[in-house]
Every structure is written in structure tokens, then in C-alpha cells.
Amino acid sequence: MERALPILEIEGTDFLVDVKKLEFKEKENPKNSISLFDMRDLGKGRGYVLEYSPQEKNIPSLFSSTMTVSVTIPEMVALDPEGMSEKYGVPLEMFATKNDFDLMVDxxxxxxxxxxxxxxxxxxxxxxxxxxxxxxxxxxxxxxxxxxxxxxxxxxxxxxxxxxxxxxxxxxxxxxxxxxxxxxxxxxxxxxxxxxxxxxxxxxxxxxxxxxxxxxxxxxxxxxxxxxxxxxxxxxxxxxxxxxxxxxxxxxxxxxxxxxxxxxxxxxx
Known part of the structure; x- marks a missing residue:
């Protein structure tokens, strides 16, 4: 049986945290997803910043005039430590000193x-x-x-x-x-x-x-x-x-x- 993915709420909408694809999928509409790499990396374990459109429930499309909100997203090691441990083969007990960069980069x-x-x-x-x-x-x-x-x-x-x-x-x-x-x-x-x-x-x-x-x-x-x-x-x-x-x-x-x-x-x- 597959493990239930953690949920992250972004401006009232639930997103599934998918560490395998390093993206966030809208729970009610899995075709709507946001890649981790479309966010600004704050570095040093501080997470990511997403310019989010509550109307589109995603990064606004090109030439869109919709209102956006800057949302800070925690690191994947904080959102889904179990998934990151499984993906990168690092024991959970070591996560106290690890951030996304430590795991995702050799x-x-x-x-x-x-x-x-x-x-x-x-x-x-x-x-x-x-x-x-x-x-x-x-x-x-x-x-x-x-x-x-x-x-x-x-x-x-x-x-x-x-x-x-x-x-x-x-x-x-x-x-x-x-x-x-x-x-x-x-x-x-x-x-x-x-x-x-x-x-x-x-x-x-x-x-x-x-x-x-x-x-x-x-x-x-x-x-x-x-x-x-x-x-x-x-x-x-x-x-x-x-x-x-x-x-x-x-x-x-x-x-x-x-x-x-x-x-x-x-x-x-």
C-alpha cells in the first residue's frame, strides 16, 4: 500500500507534497502542479519563495494580470522527512543537521x-x-x-x-x-x-x-x-x-x- 503523501496548504488550497517528482500537486486537481524548481531558493535551509496566484492556484501564467502573493515554502526535509529519507537513502536520525541541499546534491x-x-x-x-x-x-x-x-x-x-x-x-x-x-x-x-x-x-x-x-x-x-x-x-x-x-x-x-x-x-x- 502506497504511503499517504503529506499535505501543504497554500492560501487555502491543499497540495500534496511529492518528493519523488519534487513538486506540489493540488489535492483536488492532480494535473495542477508546481515544481520546486519554479520557486526561488532562499538557501541555507531557509526554504523557498513562491509567487502564487490564489485565482490560478499556481504560478501566474504568462501575461496574466492576476494578483499574486509571496508565499514561503519550507524545505522538503521539513515537509516530508520520511519521503526524503527514502529517496536519498539518508537515515531520519541524521536530518537534524541536514537540509535539502545536503541531500539533493552529491x-x-x-x-x-x-x-x-x-x-x-x-x-x-x-x-x-x-x-x-x-x-x-x-x-x-x-x-x-x-x-x-x-x-x-x-x-x-x-x-x-x-x-x-x-x-x-x-x-x-x-x-x-x-x-x-x-x-x-x-x-x-x-x-x-x-x-x-x-x-x-x-x-x-x-x-x-x-x-x-x-x-x-x-x-x-x-x-x-x-x-x-x-x-x-x-x-x-x-x-x-x-x-x-x-x-x-x-x-x-x-x-x-x-x-x-x-x-x-x-x-x-
Whole structure:
């Protein structure tokens, strides 16, 4: 039997506290929900501030002129300690000294990052440092490689999957551009790999690079010391269709012209 979720009343409306999704769902209308990350984080265990519309029972919609009320929401460890203990594997008896940040952010990985260690991405068996100061994934122990420069792979970011999917040369440890307009066969020495955005790979480095607070958004993204890139099948890249179309166009250009076509296109006398 599922555990009954705690209830938080916001301006006369009951909301269920859902720590699994880190959101608040209206009890009488579960489709109406408010994400924890749509609130302003006060930090240091002080909770969150929500600009709430009693009329819409949510954050006011875009261009709405409805009246809003600033509501302070306690931390999740206070609203549902049992749920947070279960989700993050921290005993309840330790909660006296823990806040949301302590539980939601990997403190070991954070300590390592602050000590100067860069996150690592394993790509096809080779480790790459996430080096945002150099704007790249830098291959370990390969100083001849150009690596994978983020500014050169912007067009390979897939929004709906929240991943980069890039052609990669395992021998040179580099991103390798492919001309889809002329390719006629699948490259033998190239594979397609996928990995997350810089905000996931190194949120601390990303914050520093863009002048944000080092700890900004860490509750939402968390942070990890190690990642493993996925491998994408060529058939999922659109290359098969490109090859078919390029071959068809090549055949058209090679088709011998009829006598009539030659006469029509010949020089005028």
C-alpha cells in the first residue's frame, strides 16, 4: 500500500507534497502542479519563495494580470522527512543537521570538484576531461588530439533528448564533421556518441564560466564525477536517408541524355 503523501496548504488550497517528482500537486486537481524548481531558493535551509496566484492556484501564467502573493515554502526535509529519507537513502536520525541541499546534491562529488578535480566522460573506452575553461572535452593523455570543442558541436544538440549526438573518430579522439549532402556510404572509422549538455557534465564549471553563483541550480542538476557516453546507431541519425538520396541524385546526373535533349541543349547556329 502506497504511503499517504503529506499535505501543504497554500492560501487555502491543499497540495500534496511529492518528493519523488519534487513538486506540489493540488489535492483536488492532480494535473495542477508546481515544481520546486519554479520557486526561488532562499538557501541555507531557509526554504523557498513562491509567487502564487490564489485565482490560478499556481504560478501566474504568462501575461496574466492576476494578483499574486509571496508565499514561503519550507524545505522538503521539513515537509516530508520520511519521503526524503527514502529517496536519498539518508537515515531520519541524521536530518537534524541536514537540509535539502545536503541531500539533493552529491556532497562527495562537490568536494572533489571544489578541490580542482574535473569531471570525466568515458567515450568509447577513452576518458575525457570536462574542461569548460577550454570549452572542450579534452582527451586524457592525447596532446595531439583536438578533442571535442563545444562551440563546434552546437548544431548537434538534440533538445528533445537533452543530449549531444556527434560523429566521433575513436582513433583520433576527435569530433569529425560529416558532409550529409554528399555522403554515399556509412563511414567505417566513425561512430556516433551521445552525452549531456555542459550544465549537466559540470554545473559548477558552467556557473563559474557564466558568472553565476557556483552552487546555482545544483539541486536541479546535481553533479557527478564520472559519465559514460552512449553509442547511437547510424540508422537513428538520418544518414541512411541521406545516402539513399545522394545516390539517387548521382544516378540522375549520370543518366545519358536522349538525342532530343542533346539537340535542344546544343549550340545555336
Amino acid at each position: 556532497q562527495t562529488a562537490l568536494k572533489e570538484r571544489f578541490s580542482g578535480l574535473l569531471p570525466i566522460v568515458d567515450i568509447a573506452g577513452h576518458p575525457f576531461y570536462v574542461d569548460l575553461r577550454m570549452d572542450m572535452l579534452r582527451p586524457k593523455d592525447d596532446f595531439l588530439s583536438n578533442g571535442i570543442v563545444f562551440s563546434k558541436i552546437e548544431d548537434y544538440y538534440v533538445d528533445e533528448k537533452e543530449l549531444y549526438s556527434i560523429p566521433y573518430n575513436p582513433k583520433s579522439h576527435e569530433f569529425q564533421e560529416i558532409d550529409f549532402s554528399s555522403i554515399t556510404e556509412i563511414p567505417q572509422d566513425i561512430i556516433v556518441v551521445s552525452f549531456p549538455h555542459e550544465t549537466i557534465l559540470d554545473p559548477v564549471g558552467y556557473n563559474r564560466k557564466h558568472g553565476l553563483d557556483e552552487l546555482a541550480n545544483l539541486k536541479q542538476t546535481n553533479l557527478k564525477s564520472h559519465f559514460k557516453a552512449g553509442q547511437v546507431s547510424w540508422k537513428d541519425t538520418g544518414i541512411v536517408e541521406a545516402i539513399r538520396e545522394n545516390k539517387a541524385n548521382s544516378l540522375k546526373s549520370e543518366t545519358p541524355k536522349s538525342v532530343d535533349q542533346v539537340k535542344r541543349r546544343g549550340p545555336k547556329l
